[in-house]
Amino acid sequence: MDASHELVILSQTRPRCAQLVVAGCTAHCHGDYGEFRQSGLSPGAFIVKSDDPVYIRDSLQQLRRDPDHATALAFIDGAVDDVDLAVSDGKLPATSQVLLEHLEQWRSRSRAIRGRNDNRRPDAMLLEYMWLRPDFVLEPLAQWQHARRYRYPVLEALDRSDSDPDTWLQRLDKAGLIERTALRDRQRECDYCSSAHLSFIDVCPNCRSIEIDQHTALHCFTCGLIAPEQRFMRGDQRQCPKCGTRLRHIGSDYDRPLETNVCSSCDHVFVEGEVEARCAVCRHSMPTTRLRLRKIHAWRLSSTGCLAAQGDAPGQTPMLFEPRQYLPWPHFLGSLEWSLKMTRHGSTAGFAVAALHLENLEQLNRTLGVGRTADLLEACAERLRESLAEVDLAVRADLETIFLLLPGADRKRLAALHRTMQQLTAQAMQENAVGPAWRLAEHSLTARNARNEDARGLLQRLRASLSGDGADRQVA
Ligand SMILES: [Zn+2]
Numbered sequence: 459m460d461a462s463h464e465l466v467i468l469s470q471t472r473p474r475c476a477q478l479v480v481a482g483c484t485a486h487c488h489g490d491y492g493e494f495r496q497s498g499l500s501p502g503a504f505i506v507k508s509d510d511p512v513y514i515r516d517s518l519q520q521l522r523r524d525p526d527h528a529t530a531l532a533f534i535d536g537a538v539d540d541v542d543l544a545v546s547d548g549k550l551p552a553t554s555q556v557l558l559e560h561l562e563q564w565r566s567r568s569r570a571i572r573g574r575n576d577n578r579r580p581d582a583m584l585l586e587y588m589w590l591r592p593d594f595v596l597e598p599l600a601q602w603q604h605a606r607r608y609r610y611p612v613l614e615a616l617d618r619s620d621s622d623p624d625t626w627l628q629r630l631d632k633a634g635l636i637e638r639t640a641l642r643d644r645q646r647e648c649d650y651c652s653s654a655h656l657s658f659i660d661v662c663p664n665c666r667s668i669e670i671d672q673h674t675a676l677h678c679f680t681c682g683l684i685a686p687e688q689r690f691m692r693g694d695q696r697q698c699p700k701c702g703t704r705l706r707h708i709g710s711d712y713d714r715p716l717e718t719n720v721c722s723s724c725d726h727v728f729v730e731g732e733v734e735a736r737c738a739v740c741r742h743s744m745p746t747t748r749l750r751l752r753k754i755h756a757w758r759l760s761s762t763g764c765l766a767a768q769g770d771a772p773g774q775t776p777m778l779f780e781p782r783q784y785l786p787w788p789h790f791l792g793s794l795e796w797s798l799k800m801t802r803h804g805s806t807a808g809f810a811v812a813a814l815h816l817e818n819l820e821q822l823n824r825t826l827g828v829g830r831t832a833d834l835l836e837a838c839a840e841r842l843r844e845s846l847a848e849v850d851l852a853v854r855a856d857l858e859t860i861f862l863l864l865p866g867a868d869r870k871r872l873a874a875l876h877r878t879m880q881q882l883t884a885q886a887m888q889e890n891a892v893g894p895a896w897r898l899a900e901h902s903l904t905a906r907n908a909r910n911e912d913a914r915g916l917l918q919r920l921r922a923s924l925s926g927d928g929a930d931r932q933v934a
Pocket residue numbers: 662663664665666667721722723724725726
């Protein structure tokens with residue numbers, strides 16, 4: 459067995475020598491992560507040792523956020539909570555034999571990574587992290603203190619920005635790089651802020667007051683009044699407070715209705731209250747049908763993901779020109795570049811590029827909630843896709859921007875695009891006239907006006923014309 463492994467021990471209580479031999483490995487001791495960084499070492503594993511859980515947490519967070527070492531093994535020697543444990547590789551193995559096995563595995567897997575590229579984006583790091591640990595399963599962790607209850611601590615630690623880790627899990631899933639191993643839970647979440655901290659309250663279906671109570675009610679057959687029983691009592695007799703009829707016999711004068719709830723704010727009598735969900739985080743109320751269902755899965759690398767983590771395969775499956783699909787960004791850019799060359803060369807009559815920009819994402823998120831807004835935009839993008847011709851190409855540059863490449867598009871085609879966008883906008887309109895507002899800019903290219911501009915330059919020019927209030931037209 460190779461005994462040349464290097465370890466780093468992070469510990470506040472410094473041993474007398476800076477270097478030890480542990481399980482036949484050279485172990486370098488450092489007081490904290492910053493001090494280790496100055497050493498220039500690149501060990502395969504860290505051991506974080508402390509009686510102080512905060513020290514362990516801080517050290518792990520610094521390690522996982524450092525693109526140079528984020529995927530290294532990290533064992534804990536000390537007491538920590540579940541979240542910190544999930545960010546590490548667990549407790550320090552009981553025997554040096556087991557520790558060595560981990561190190562060997564990690565090293566042979568890391569050797570398989572050819573050209574560990576300079577792509578240190580969090581999703582690339584996650585793939586690498588998963589690849590370096592055989593049979594790794596990314597498990598959700600339930601924690602009641604967390605707004606969404608379920609979290610993936612490793613994801614949060616690797617993500618060096620404020621982006622939503624769930625979004626990049628979905629992106630990796632769509633690209634076929636990770637796959638679900640098991641469904642761990644289903645939960646309902648607030649439609650506005652995605653929190654899982656909801657309470658459920660019965661309210662009056664008429665005025666939505668919470669002042670409702672159970673009553674025994676009576677139903678007068680003469681006038682049809684349904685009201686709480688005490689309103690019918692006149693001494694020890696029953697008399698209808700509305701029509702004055704004496705109620706003597708149940709079954710012929712009156713009966714006891716099913717409506718046994720009464721609202722003390724509006725006197726409404728009803729069978730069952732309506733259940734309303736209230737979010738403890740953003741304080742919105744919503745009918746339970748508006749709650750979003752979130753499925754919480756455990757994930758593992760797919761076989762494509764394994765290849766991608768080793769530096770093979772760009773990650774996307776090569777569905778180059780499936781008609782009427784949103785293309786991956788590099789494919790769209792490449793096609794645009796090629797079309798520009800063809801047009802300049804005089805090989806084609808030309809084409810048009812259109813850019814669609816959503817002007818009111820923030821307003822939509824505020825009024826409709828993030829979840830409903832995302833659904834609405836997804837539906838818009840889907841209908842737009844269906845309206846495309848076989849030769850058209852499209853890309854979603856970001857949540858707010860779509861670019862279209864329309865070969866041979868003339869004025870008629872562009873006018874049709876404007877009509878489509880108007881229809882989409884009308885269809886997407888929600889209550890209170892809230893809906894997506896799209897701005898549309900287009901540019902037609904022919905052999906005469908196709909300058910020596912490249913694809914990126916052209917798209918940038920379109921984007922710029924969308925953000926100003928220049929010659930572009932606003933739809934709806
Ligand atoms: Zn009421």
